[in-house]
Amino acid sequence: MAHILVVDDEKNYCTVLSELLGDEGFRVSTAANPYAALEVMNRENIDLVLSDLKMPGMSGLEFLKQVQSEIGEIPFILFTAYATVETALDAMKSGAVDYLVKPCKNEEILLAVKKALGYRRLQAQNAALRRELDVERSGGIIGNSPAVRKLLDDVERAASVRSSVLIFGETGTGKELVARALHHAGARAKEALVTVNCAAFAENLLESELFGHERGAFTGATQRKRGLLEVADGGTLFLDEIGEFPLSLQPKLLRALQEQRFRRVGGTAEIESDVRIVAATHRDLQQMTETGAFREDLFYRLNVVVLEIPPLRRRREDIPLLALHFLRRSAREMDRPVRDLAPETIQRLQQYSWPGNVRELQNVMERSVLFSTTAVLNPADLPAPVGDVAQNVSPGASNIPEFDAPLPELMDRMEKELIRKALRQTGGVQAQAAELLGISRSNLQYKLKKHHLI
Structure with missing residues (x-):
């Protein structure tokens, strides 16, 4: 059943709407202001928002625009006791699916809710169809890099x-x-x-x-x-x-x-x-x-x-797109509330080296979705070792050794370690390791002999 969020600074109005919608079988959450509502929306998967237009601190229109910017397209029904043609037009131009004047009849509210939820289902179906068509056109290969x-x-x-x-x-x-x-x-x-x-x-x-x-x-x-x-x-x-x-x-x-x-x-x-x-x-x-x-x-x-x-580490800019694709597909299959990635989560995903490539990313997203209980996937939801990547480490960064030897010796040590790392990441395939290091295969073979790695 659809999850509806009612936002109004009048507690009695929240109670009345909650009981009305609850009796119709809907799951209902309430919030006394847009700030509390945003916290709910970051935790829960909300299908429809019923919000008052005039509220202290942030208006219903401002709240609608912030949700569109931070969370995405969610149907809004706006209420107001101060109706004018101008406010109605502003509400519809901003993306509200309906605009009701207080006091409202129960039948009027329920009709607007059913219409908005129908719009929500159509919106979800169209988005899923667009994603499927995009994937189909590329043979299932996802990425813009x-x-x-x-x-x-x-x-x-x-x-x-x-x-x-x-x-x-x-x-x-x-x-x-x-x-x-x-x-x-x-x-x-x-x-x-x-x-x-x-x-x-x-x-x-x-x-x-x-x-x-x-x-x-x-x-x-x-x-x-x-x-x-x-x-x-x-x-x-x-x-x-x-x-x-x-x-x-x-x-x-x-x-x-x-x-x-x-x-x-x-x-x-x-x-x-x-x-x-x-x-x-x-x-x-x-x-x-x-x-x-x-x-x-x-x-x-x-x-x-x-x-x-x-390999995935050579097209890190595709990781958010791939991760979001796997996340939404898994959430749909498992009927989980999560639908988006927090910016910090994207950062962790892009910092990880992905030795198992796209298949490993798919498995990580499936596991994360299974155990996530919020609408947005956070870094804490990621399994080790992906979630353990230090936030301040940039992709590809190496640890600087201690200055316990002359510079030429330190450079040799770093070169040897980088070659070992490249061979590990490529499963010992020298041609791929050479490409990863940006050198020719013959040069790699020379360095392997130089560092007694063969």
């Missing part, structure tokens, strides 16, 4: 060609979202998008899953099974975690990509399949080819169009 805008531009260009696409990104950055955006923006959007996680299967099971098998091909193969390459015919096959693809199966995959045909396990017939391959990994495939862990010819076959998803 230059890095995300470039990624979306690259996705749009890559979607128009048939070439294989290789997506690089740390764990939790949203590689599958990019793969889906590619598929739905391209000519194959009406056909199947088939996903296989290469790290989720043992070698023999992955071969059967991808290529299919004939009846009797191995123990337990009691009937023929179509492989995912066959299922995806005409559409897109997304090979997630391609860096984990078994070396022994890579020649068979390479042949299927080159010739668009393959054989099922235990079969002799050639099966044709027109699929577009999109692969993703968090690993440095170039380095894996150098060590023999990944076939060079398969790498170049996949590495036609390359899309790199930036």
